[in-house]
């Protein structure tokens with residue numbers, strides 16, 4: 170898809186009343202949406218419909234973005250809320266295909282913006298796989314439509330609706346790979362996953378059981394299975410609540426220092442201030458969507 174013109178985007182979709190939603194050109198020639206209302210500010214990149222920032226008024230950003238993040242067409246951004254779709258992690262049969270799918274590295278189409286009755290601002294993005302280039306369609310031949318609704322207010326609500334437009338069942342893996350901003354990783358705990366089974370990527374996807382709250386003192390890379398319940402991140406200074414629907418897995422990831430150093434875009438001390446808690450359908454929890462059917466993954470983040 171060609172990069173849309175900023176003036177055209179503003180003409181069709183900007184909001185300028187008490188609430189604001191405007192488009193501007195960002196680094197790497199990638200358009201950004203900036204949103205501000207009485208509740209919060211947010212920034213979203215059109216590549217990947219990627220939320221880069223969400224800060225409720227008076228709060229530090231809830232979303233972590235690496236100081237070393239690079240912005241370039243076709244390259245995923247380190248931080249924010251990458252959309253892993255239509256598969257999570259490595260592709261199941263072809264390791265040459267990009268990890269976490271292609272949704273995060275293509276431009277999404279803006280379909281609608283609106284101020285809701287309660288003053289929240291909603292923006293709706295769409296990705297239709299039938300309009301992607303040949304290389305991507307070869308990776309994902311089944312016509313699939315993704316609609317992504319982002320609602321910015323005191324809470325951040327994200328809804329990813331996948332519809333199977335093909336005449337065969339499709340297998341969907343996905344995650345909202347959210348990088349949360351934490352004040353100190355060593356003091357951060359995650360609750361809600363006690364007693365749940367997980368696959369530990371650091372030990373070859375061994376199956377283990379979570380004992381108590383999660384604390385992070387080394388590399389953590391886990392897929393918690395059958396975890397449809399809410400999760401809370403407590404970093405001592407505040408609590409971030411993750412409420413979700415349509416997500417059976419929860420991924421918890423922090424690369425810790427050694428792995429972070431090999432990544433090149435996580436910043437020197439970045440790992441100390443980020444924690445990914447991802448609302449996902451991954452590994453044993455991938456979904457099958459029948460022809461014509463849809464699946465909705467919905468999360469709502471709030472801070473206290």
Ligand code: TA6
Pocket residue numbers: 245258268269346370390420422445447
């Ligand atoms: O969700 C956790 C994970 O799959 C980790 O294994 C780690 O590699 C991370 O995502 C980041 O992946 P990326 O492709 O963005 O470098």
